[in-house]
Amino acid sequence: MIDHLSPILIGTLGAATPLVLAGLGELVAEKAGVMNLGVEGMMLIGAIAAFAAAVASDGSVTAGLLAGMLAGVLAASLFALLALSLAANQAACGLALTIFGVGLSAFIGQSYVSHSLAGLPALPLPGLSQIPWLGPILFRQDPVVYLAFLLYVAVAWVLARTRIGLILRAVGESPEAAHAIGYPVLGIRWAATLTGGAFAGLAGAYLSTVYTPLWVQNMTAGRGWISVALVVFATWKPTRLLLGACLFGGVTILQFHAQGLGLDLPVELLAALPYLATVIVLVLISRDRKLLRLNLPASLGKPFVPGR
Amino acid sequence: MNLLEPRAEPSRTLQWAAPPIAIGLMLVAGSVLFLLLGRDPVQAFRVFFIQPLESGYGWSELLLKAGPLVLIAEGLAIGFRARIYNIGAEGQLIFGAICAGGVAIHAAGHETAWTLPLMVVAGAAGGMFWGAIPALLKTRFNAEETLTTLMLTYVANYFLSWLVHGVWRDPAGMNFPQSVMFGDGALFPVLTEGNRLNASIFIPLASVLVFQLLVKRSFLAYRLEVGGQAPLAARYAGFPAGATVWVSLCLSGLTAGLAGVGEVAGPIGQLNLNLSPGYGYAAIIVAYLGRLHPLGIALSGLLMALLYLGGEAAQMTLQLPAAITGLFQGMLLFFLLGADAFIDNRLRLPRRTA
Numbered sequence: 001m002i003d004h005l006s007p008i009l010i011g012t013l014g015a016a017t018p019l020v021l022a023g024l025g026e027l028v029a030e031k032a033g034v035m036n037l038g039v040e041g042m043m044l045i046g047a048i049a050a051f052a053a054a055v056a057s058d059g060s061v062t063a064g065l066l067a068g069m070l071a072g073v074l075a076a077s078l079f080a081l082l083a084l085s086l087a088a089n090q091a092a093c094g095l096a097l098t099i100f101g102v103g104l105s106a107f108i109g110q111s112y113v114s115h116s117l118a119g120l121p122a123l124p125l126p127g128l129s130q131i132p133w134l135g136p137i138l139f140r141q142d143p144v145v146y147l148a149f150l151l152y153v154a155v156a157w158v159l160a161r162t163r164i165g166l167i168l169r170a171v172g173e174s175p176e177a178a179h180a181i182g183y184p185v186l187g188i189r190w191a192a193t194l195t196g197g198a199f200a201g202l203a204g205a206y207l208s209t210v211y212t213p214l215w216v217q218n219m220t221a222g223r224g225w226i227s228v229a230l231v232v233f234a235t236w237k238p239t240r241l242l243l244g245a246c247l248f249g250g251v252t253i254l255q256f257h258a259q260g261l262g263l264d265l266p267v268e269l270l271a272a273l274p275y276l277a278t279v280i281v282l283v284l285i286s287r288d289r290k291l292l293r294l295n296l297p298a299s300l301g302k303p304f305v306p307g308r
Numbered sequence: 309m310n311l312l313e314p315r316a317e318p319s320r321t322l323q324w325a326a327p328p329i330a331i332g333l334m335l336v337a338g339s340v341l342f343l344l345l346g347r348d349p350v351q352a353f354r355v356f357f358i359q360p361l362e363s364g365y366g367w368s369e370l371l372l373k374a375g376p377l378v379l380i381a382e383g384l385a386i387g388f389r390a391r392i393y394n395i396g397a398e399g400q401l402i403f404g405a406i407c408a409g410g411v412a413i414h415a416a417g418h419e420t421a422w423t424l425p426l427m428v429v430a431g432a433a434g435g436m437f438w439g440a441i442p443a444l445l446k447t448r449f450n451a452e453e454t455l456t457t458l459m460l461t462y463v464a465n466y467f468l469s470w471l472v473h474g475v476w477r478d479p480a481g482m483n484f485p486q487s488v489m490f491g492d493g494a495l496f497p498v499l500t501e502g503n504r505l506n507a508s509i510f511i512p513l514a515s516v517l518v519f520q521l522l523v524k525r526s527f528l529a530y531r532l533e534v535g536g537q538a539p540l541a542a543r544y545a546g547f548p549a550g551a552t553v554w555v556s557l558c559l560s561g562l563t564a565g566l567a568g569v570g571e572v573a574g575p576i577g578q579l580n581l582n583l584s585p586g587y588g589y590a591a592i593i594v595a596y597l598g599r600l601h602p603l604g605i606a607l608s609g610l611l612m613a614l615l616y617l618g619g620e621a622a623q624m625t626l627q628l629p630a631a632i633t634g635l636f637q638g639m640l641l642f643f644l645l646g647a648d649a650f651i652d653n654r655l656r657l658p659r660r661t662a
Contacts, residue, residue: 037454041638082642085311086649091393091454092596096641099589103634110629186309217631222462229455268473272466275459279445282456287449305653306310 041101072201404565435565
């Protein structure tokens with residue numbers, strides 16, 4: 001059994017990385033009171049921008065990742081312009097961004113369907129990767145996996161321990177109070193939204209240039225939405241988000257190892273598992289209304305117009 | 309950062325002018341896009357928006373595509389009025405199609421006069437069932453319907469994929485993931501020879517009337533709206549918020565399921581993996597563009613259908629990817645949301661404050 005388990009665990013971190021990245025970005029935005037349902041769209045735009053940039057630069061993954069982040073920021077600014085500066089319905093704006101992202105990426109991607117990239121080799125961390133069993137699972141990953149973990153540490157630290165984090169949370173809890181004591185509520189929300197866009201763009205870029213280094217239409221396959229659900233599941237706490245993403249990473253790659261585990265289930269039903277699991281964890285966490293209300297940023301999803 | 313200042317009163321003109329403004333902006337942005345792609349914008353515009361309507365066949369295709377869009381959007385609009393955001397109509401369409409397809413596959417070879425009506429009932433019930441799951445999860449467990457409806461769309465898709473790869477695969481279909489072609493008794497009759505438009509178009513037509521009556525004449529619609537916008541007031545008046553959730557999701561699931569029947573018992577004629585070119589998502593835009601109003605939705609459904617036809621024409625004549633339709637859809641919703649912002653507000657002249 002353990003022989004079959006370790007390939008799953010080795011693949012888990014890679015599969016969890018896009019969820020960690022996109023989830024952290026959404027968590028930052030939601031902490032500031034912005035519910036951006038456009039994560040799926042931003043990831044797709046990031047994915048195709050990264051792929052195009054990597055192809056144009058002779059397969060440079062770094063160029064791809066940077067282009068993906070930039071594209072994610074640009075996509076998020078469309079959302080911010082509408083949902084923040086024009087105070088439009090956030091749910092509808094996020095949905096619009098996703099529809100737009102699906103269309104735009106499919107449109108641009110048409111000319112990239114036959115290309116593929118080399119991806120990134122794993123970077124075994126010296127010493128640590130030699131630890132029996134745990135070494136290959138945790139420390140023989142590609143660089144973006146480590147980067148995602150570092151970003152988790154950074155986001156957790158900034159939110160919990162710094163002045164910036166405090167202001168961000170204040171804006172999310174009570175934009176009126178934050179406005180009254182002189183903080184630029186909309187500016188902070190813009191910054192949080194763009195940060196979320198950069199993270200989502202990076203997540204998409206990782207998918208198209210490293211994880212499966214080729215372009216497939218709609219290749220994010222709902223991971224953006226799962227990330228949004230993970231933020232709820234994590235009750236807006238970075239550490240729970242990280243654990244949740246790893247859990248989902250494991251569920252996602254289960255389908256590729258089912259035979260080894262002796263699971264005689266059709267592959268299509270196994271592929272549906274992550275989505276079913278998302279529904280189940282949402283139900284488990286949401287049924288505890290008190291827990292949810294305690295952690296939910298109080299102004300989440302509500303537009304703020306200064307002076308109204 | 310803030311571009312708005314509140315109007316003293318919401319603009320009634322803009323309430324109705326916002327959709328035409330959004331359409332106009334979409335056309336302008338589209339022309340710029342064509343220009344950037346090195347196409348003559350005038351010719352591209354002609355190919356995209358006029359050429360599809362120059363023949364009787366084109367009009368029949370327009371109605372064929374508008375049918376499911378209008379039908380789904382009518383159902384969604386009821387929920388949106390009550391602030392229940394069902395964004396998984398695509399999944400409800402697929403599940404309805406699966407249920408209707410199951411009837412057709414089991415009746416294959418011995419269809420009767422009851423086969424098609426049974427398919428319609430099965431499809432409606434299937435879509436309703438797929439919408440009822442998120443309703444249960446919302447009322448019982450407080451789970452957000454936006455995320456659950458969307459997740460269930462993926463589940464429905466994989467379920468369909470499992471069926472057409474396995475038990476329901478056509479044994480003579482060269483291993484393609486598709487079911488047998490349905491018999492004539494399991495298909496809506498075509499209205500005129502040479503076109504694909506079929507009798508299922510009467511379902512969305514009837515839905516426009518039904519929803520118009522429902523919205524204008526019934527107490528139910530009023531209570532739904534109150535239930536969504538002021539749950540406490542609704543409960544005080546004896547209409548629990550849970551009922552709003554159930555009615556909204558079941559009704560929109562039902563219309564989406566019916567749209568699924570129209571597709572499999574219409575132009576597709578079997579179960580395969582391409583049941584819908586995103587009708588369930590596009591219908592969200594149709595509902596908003598139609599101002600959540602039954603007649604408005606009929607108009608905006610026609611426009612959205614034209615975007616689909618235009619995309620196909622652009623692919624054939626201009627060698628542009630048909631995915632350009634999705635791009636136009638996204639832009640349209642963006643512009644609409646932007647224009648809507650000015651109903652309650654007006655533009656603030658830039659003085660630097662954030």
